[in-house]
Amino acid sequence: GATRHYKFDIKLKNVTRLCKTKSILTVNGEFPGPRLVAREGDQVVVKVVNHVKNNVSIHWHGVKQIRSGWADGPSYITQCPIQTGQSYVYNFTIVGQRGTLFWHAHISWLRVSIYGPIIILPKPGVPYPFEKPYKEVTLLLGEWFNGDPEAIISQALQTGAAPNISDAFTINGLPGPFYNCSSISDAYQLNVQPGKTYLLRLINAALNDDLFFSIANHTVTVVESDATYVKPFHTNIILITPGQTTNLLLRTKTSPYPNSTFLIAIRPYNTGLGTFDNTTASAILHYSTTVQPLGRRLPFLIIPPPLPSFNDTAFVANYTSKLRSLATNQYPANVPLYIDRRFYFTVGLGTSPCPNNGSCQGPNGTKFAASVNNVSFELPSTALLQAYFFRRSEGVYTTDFPVNPPFAFNYTGTPPNDTFVVNATKVVVLKYNTSVELVLQDTSIQGIESHPLHLHGFNFFVVGQGTGNYDPVKDPVKFNLRDPVERNTFGVPSGGWVAVRFLADNPGVWFMHCHIEVHMSWGLRMAWIVLDGDLPNQKLPPPPLDLPKC
């Protein structure tokens, strides 16, 4: 493969949305950030230079980082953040993946404006396993806050209350016309020609919401998710959680009215307390053979496509069950069939007591918290990977992360009593090449909520999902071990469970967390340590010399 060099300068830029001009953190002054393009097998070298006051690190979300864990990027997990005036070179090779991923800041809530696409093209001469598109287009879904997101989350963590929600969703950084102080000129415009096939690379980089996506009067074909090919299927509506990416084929109409326009719209699927927002962001699909100034073409059709209601869990269950691996000889689904270790994790919201007998602004004077098996994960003050590699774990983390919840979980739809959390930095240690089965059970303690769990360093296979309680006797019989979808992020259904499998063949420290940023801030996160294997090519190499210090 080739080597692709990039330079990311973290710097401020003034941006105006919803009549509000703010200075925001960007890469190279671009919002959304620049595209990173590589072919499968290429080496990617990105020099990140921090010119701002905030500490920062960048995560290459979904890149497997085989034996390159030092380049993964989550702050205090694989590295200390890059401080003001410092730089760090991320160096990794893309192995066995092709499709769409994204990069984003991985500290506090900085990913709200520091994010951009990763486009992985097939190896030279290797075609897509679907029709060759006429053009490829990236649609980045995000969020805009009129206020300062850093102030919003730090205040929420101090008071124990839920943080303010964003003021708009965005498509390629733009909200579309349906917000206060926004108009049709605030919409991203996609110009298409009739009778062609477009590959749409859809990325949910929003902080806090699963999103429904649809294009009025058009059907799309899903062909890829999280940089793995899937069995193609047609749909009018997509569900995409934060942290997920999906490639779609859009076949444009053969004889539309000249200059006709259709709305592309996104709206949230409810993801829990404090984050609900029922607003619609939109972009414009415009048929034209020549690009004309926007003013001359209006008014045209600006009716949003119908989208499911914010609590339509039945739609979501049906949609997610359609996703299947391609599972061909060329693109096999290497599902672990024999399992070495099984884990059962409850994930959900809860509360922790207010410090010093004070009164906090969460439920009944408590603080909001979120946890996995009632452990609300605290970020350490030094990076876990360094502590592990240099054998200085003492006082940084413990290896007693619970394999099962501390109480017999029973989902009844009403809050159980056992919502306490312990605040700690606990990890699970896995031997090299352990095959893992992990059942994630949503507790829905605070009402309807969904948790898109993201695993760093690996893809997992989604072998089963269901509503209510997971049944360890009846449910495994129904697991799909033939063509389960392979992903890096998957929503634990609201009031339900999901079972995933992965082979721990990548030595390092790997973060796993809810990709809803507020849930992660509340502690819905944990880490796996995968030990070195015996052979030289099964070991994590030492860190690069410029690895940031805490």
Ligand code: C2O
């Ligand atoms: Cu995209 Cu740890 O995150």
